[in-house]
Amino acid sequence: xxxxxxxxxxxxxxxxxxxxxxxxxxxxxxxxxxxxxxxxxxxxxxxxxxxxxxxxxxxxxxxxxxxxxxxxxxxxxxxxxxxxxxxxxxxxxxxxxxxxxxxxxxxxxxxxxxxxxxxxxxxxxxxxxxxxxxxxxxxxxxxxxxxxxxxxxxxxxxxxxxxxxxxxxxxxxxxxxxxxxxxxxxxxxxxxxxxxxxxxxxxxxxxxxxxxxxxxxxxxxxxxxxxxxxxxxxxxxxxxxxxxxxxxxxxxxxxxxxxxxxxxxxxxxxxxxxxxxxxxxxxxxxxxxxxxxxxxxxxxxxxxxxxxxxxxxxx
Ligand code: ADP
Ligand code: MG
Numbered sequence: 001x002x003x004x005x006x007x008x009x010x011x012x013x014x015x016x017x018x019x020x021x022x023x024x025x026x027x028x029x030x031x032x033x034x035x036x037x038x039x040x041x042x043x044x045x046x047x048x049x050x051x052x053x054x055x056x057x058x059x060x061x062x063x064x065x066x067x068x069x070x071x072x073x074x075x076x077x078x079x080x081x082x083x084x085x086x087x088x089x090x091x092x093x094x095x096x097x098x099x100x101x102x103x104x105x106x107x108x109x110x111x112x113x114x115x116x117x118x119x120x121x122x123x124x125x126x127x128x129x130x131x132x133x134x135x136x137x138x139x140x141x142x143x144x145x146x147x148x149x150x151x152x153x154x155x156x157x158x159x160x161x162x163x164x165x166x167x168x169x170x171x172x173x174x175x176x177x178x179x180x181x182x183x184x185x186x187x188x189x190x191x192x193x194x195x196x197x198x199x200x201x202x203x204x205x206x207x208x209x210x211x212x213x214x215x216x217x218x219x220x221x222x223x224x225x226x227x228x229x230x231x232x233x234x235x236x237x238x239x240x241x242x243x244x245x246x247x248x249x250x251x252x253x254x255x256x257x258x259x260x261x262x263x264x265x266x267x268x269x270x271x272x273x274x275x276x277x278x279x280x281x282x283x284x285x286x287x288x289x290x291x292x293x294x295x296x297x298x299x300x301x302x303x304x305x306x307x308x309x310x311x312x313x314x315x
Pocket of ligand 1: 011015017036040
């Protein structure tokens, strides 16, 4: 869907914000770009919708160079969600959401239906919120509107630059959960920037870790956890500190009939992280026991989620 081919961005002062960057983002995947502050994440994101021009290489969307697209069509077909208060402060919620559909020339009736649909989708009652101004919403609700607005004209691609990082931990977790649910239905190609590893592990189908404008490693959460390319990855993922810690995995367990668990490897509900990591690579599904009794199964995604939560505690 989106390919970076030897892409570099050099600013006039000589800084390479992004250097020889190669990445292929698949259609319908949620890819997380992660790295320390200044590693080039925002620059990479903004090159996709041509908010920042690239210096070398190509970016292609659906095999067509972005420079060959009409700039307006390109921007309208890419939703963009920023960290904070990117909503227009003097416009109501419905007006904020309607911006791109209006530019695209949709009819009023169609726009109205879409606003209702989107507000439901992001969990806000249209009757209550349509006519409000952004400052009459909480931070978390404003970010939900930001997501709704980005989705408004049904773009194929959504770019999200640290969209939840200004929120309190509870709201952040709720929005992350809702994004996972939403993505199951909408299956957009999403590029999600964060500097928070627990968020990356939780959301990313694949994660691309950057440092000094370059890709250090791209892979699934399990690959980064289990086969870190170098010490920087190990440290950034934070797995070293976590290895020996024991976690309770019961909240990730799904009930199952004894017959379904016959052939599965059994683990205790209280288990060291390094043991989970070992098992992750070998098994899709494990049976979980408490005091000698099987209580259900846990899958790879369930374990990744628990690991993600643990990372939060460590960092
Ligand atoms: P991140 O989003 O990962 O924090 P950025 O993409 O914002 O990183 O920045 C990458 C690098 O590019 C940083 O070193 C930053 O200082 C530099 N940079 C960003 N914008 C400019 C600019 N307009 N001129 C010069 N250097 C810049
Ligand atoms: Mg940034």
